[in-house]
Amino acid sequence: MNILNYKSEAECAINNPVLQKALANLQERIGKGTAQGYRELPEGPELRLKAHAIRMRSIENLDILLIALADGIRKNGGHIHFAYDGKTALKHCLEIARKHNVKLAVKGKSMLTEEIGLNHALNDAGIETVETDLGEYIIQLAGEKPSHIIAPAIHKTKEQIGRLFQDKLGIAYTDDPPALTRAARKALREKFLQADMGISGCNLACAETGHITTVSNEGNIRMATTLPKVHVAFMGMERVTADLKDHEILFRLLAMGAAAQKMAGYVSYIGGPARSGQTDGPEAFHLIVIDNGRSRILADTDFREMLCCIRCGGCLNVCPVYGKIGGHSYGYAYSGPVGAVVNPLLMGINRASDLCLGESLCGACMEACPVNIDIPRMLLLLRAKLAQGDKTWDVKVKSRVEQVSFAAWSCLIQSRPLYDLFLKTAYHGQKLLPRNNKMISRLPFAGKGWTQSRDLQPLAEQSFISRFKDNFAEKQND
């Protein structure tokens, strides 16, 4: 996972008119569509609270559910592997690939494999790995990173994609989305039919029956899990639910959060290899269950709620910050509000501090979230940890200067005479600062950032309290 520079990437994104248009369009269509869809649910938007309870109950029984899932998968003839970290997960996958002599792997979209860097590992092992979700395929051909959980190529125009396909697929240039889709359909079909291994993520697993589920609109995951002789699925350990009937609510809400749909195009329950006598389906099925920092989140009841997330990307489609800076600024697999909480928790709070500091705490994400996760609460908590430091999460105080300034400020405002003295000094001091239209246009030292893109109202000569006293006293005397 490469760490990019949040601020410079964000600046780049804001100055890119194409991206700005695409993001605005996405939020206008899907963000609003989702909100409308929630209102139109027979049960109303409150259904999200029920979904939250279902997910929370699963998380709190995760040990029991994972044991049951493992038993179920084995009973169905599949294999299950537990990986404490990303590297171990990669090792399992490579071993499976070696055992089956895999040369070509086709992949369904999976943010988890992005998190652990699977494509790199497979390529290094000499296995051609093809992303098959159209958006991911475009990104892979262009050698870029996904910029949205559900719409990975949102930052590219049809003209750019047309030139890319002309260059990489050798087709005549076109910027017609249906024609481009057909070209990808044809190229990828070859790969599906040749591939020896299909790789997928897992949206939700079901402990009761011993199945994972995959969801797509394109049908690429069905292809990748039906045609090749081996299917390897990657699952974050939190994705399992207890009861088959939990899925009714969760799938409807997942589709609504992800794409403002009543139901996703394809949902498949997969519980092992093909049975004898069947003409298709894989000969071997492997599920790799990954911790990679999740048990640490689970242990902290303040953040446990984050494991309810079903990675629908809904919060991205309403976030005013994501809507301006786009997905690449976040620098990790997960972007938007979900990324601003998950990335720090998985990669280190200090390392990803810009992400949680950058969000606006407006609360839109929580309302858009199909499982009603209180992201703003957790963003605030992460910020508190950055301000004060935290032992359990190994957080170092982000800025000593800020910490000392606030301590000083706290002393200052607790003493009236001291505060008045400060105001007076500051009033006279501010005369030295540059002005723009009577407003202060640049603050010195730590205040520099504050005036970078806005001006500051100067202090008045007389404070409100003293003016109030003067006027009030006058009136009383009348």
Place this chain on the structure above:
Amino acid sequence: MIEIGQAEFIGNIKKALNRKDSCKQTLEDIIQTVPNSDDLKLLEKIKGRDNKIHAALFNRLAENGKSLNMVVTMKKDAQSAAASIARIAAQKNSEWGDKKTVVAWDHPLVRSLELSTHLQACNIPVHYPDLKSGSNQLKKFSTQAADSFIGITSADFCIAQTATLTMKTRVGQPRCVSLLPSIHIAVIKPGQILSDLKELYTLLKWDSDEQTEGITDCMTFITGPSKTADIEATLVNGAHGPKELYVFVLNE
């Protein structure tokens, strides 16, 4: 890299959850294992539906299918469904092979269409998975499916609320028939239409036949033809799966 087995992996989770070693709960302790009165009532309701209710459900299904570019039509019998399929086969072009071919499930309802007879006129062969043959023959069917332009299946249920077809995988009913051809046609009976997903999950969980069979190694829900909006958010049907989806409801 930290290599640990299942026991240690789960042990970590137990620790994170502050779970006592003495806790002996299993899945049965936390899920519903017997149907409650609401479940039973719903099962009754589904079983007790008459033609009028099925017709209303069909209308809802057809309406909801429309916005998904999915064609849902009532056919008076197998004959007329087969005639419609023959018409589609004659009109549409083959996408993958140079020759037009059709693949179909080995399923009583699909067999009742007598497709081979109806498609003979336009010289289009119909392939069924040959159950008696060995595994080589079975593999050949996948290749036939990849070359075909139409795939004919039935389904277990069709949900009116979301216009969703559901199908388990059984011998003779391969997944690729609803996936590889350019056009997917599903043939069902009115009694297979359910109102909503809640009914489906209630059946899957509590109906005794469903329970016995389980959800098989692959149960798929299909809602509309394959679609993508990955290029400038423009909706295009036929990303990887079928471009067109028809549901014929046989009203006989």
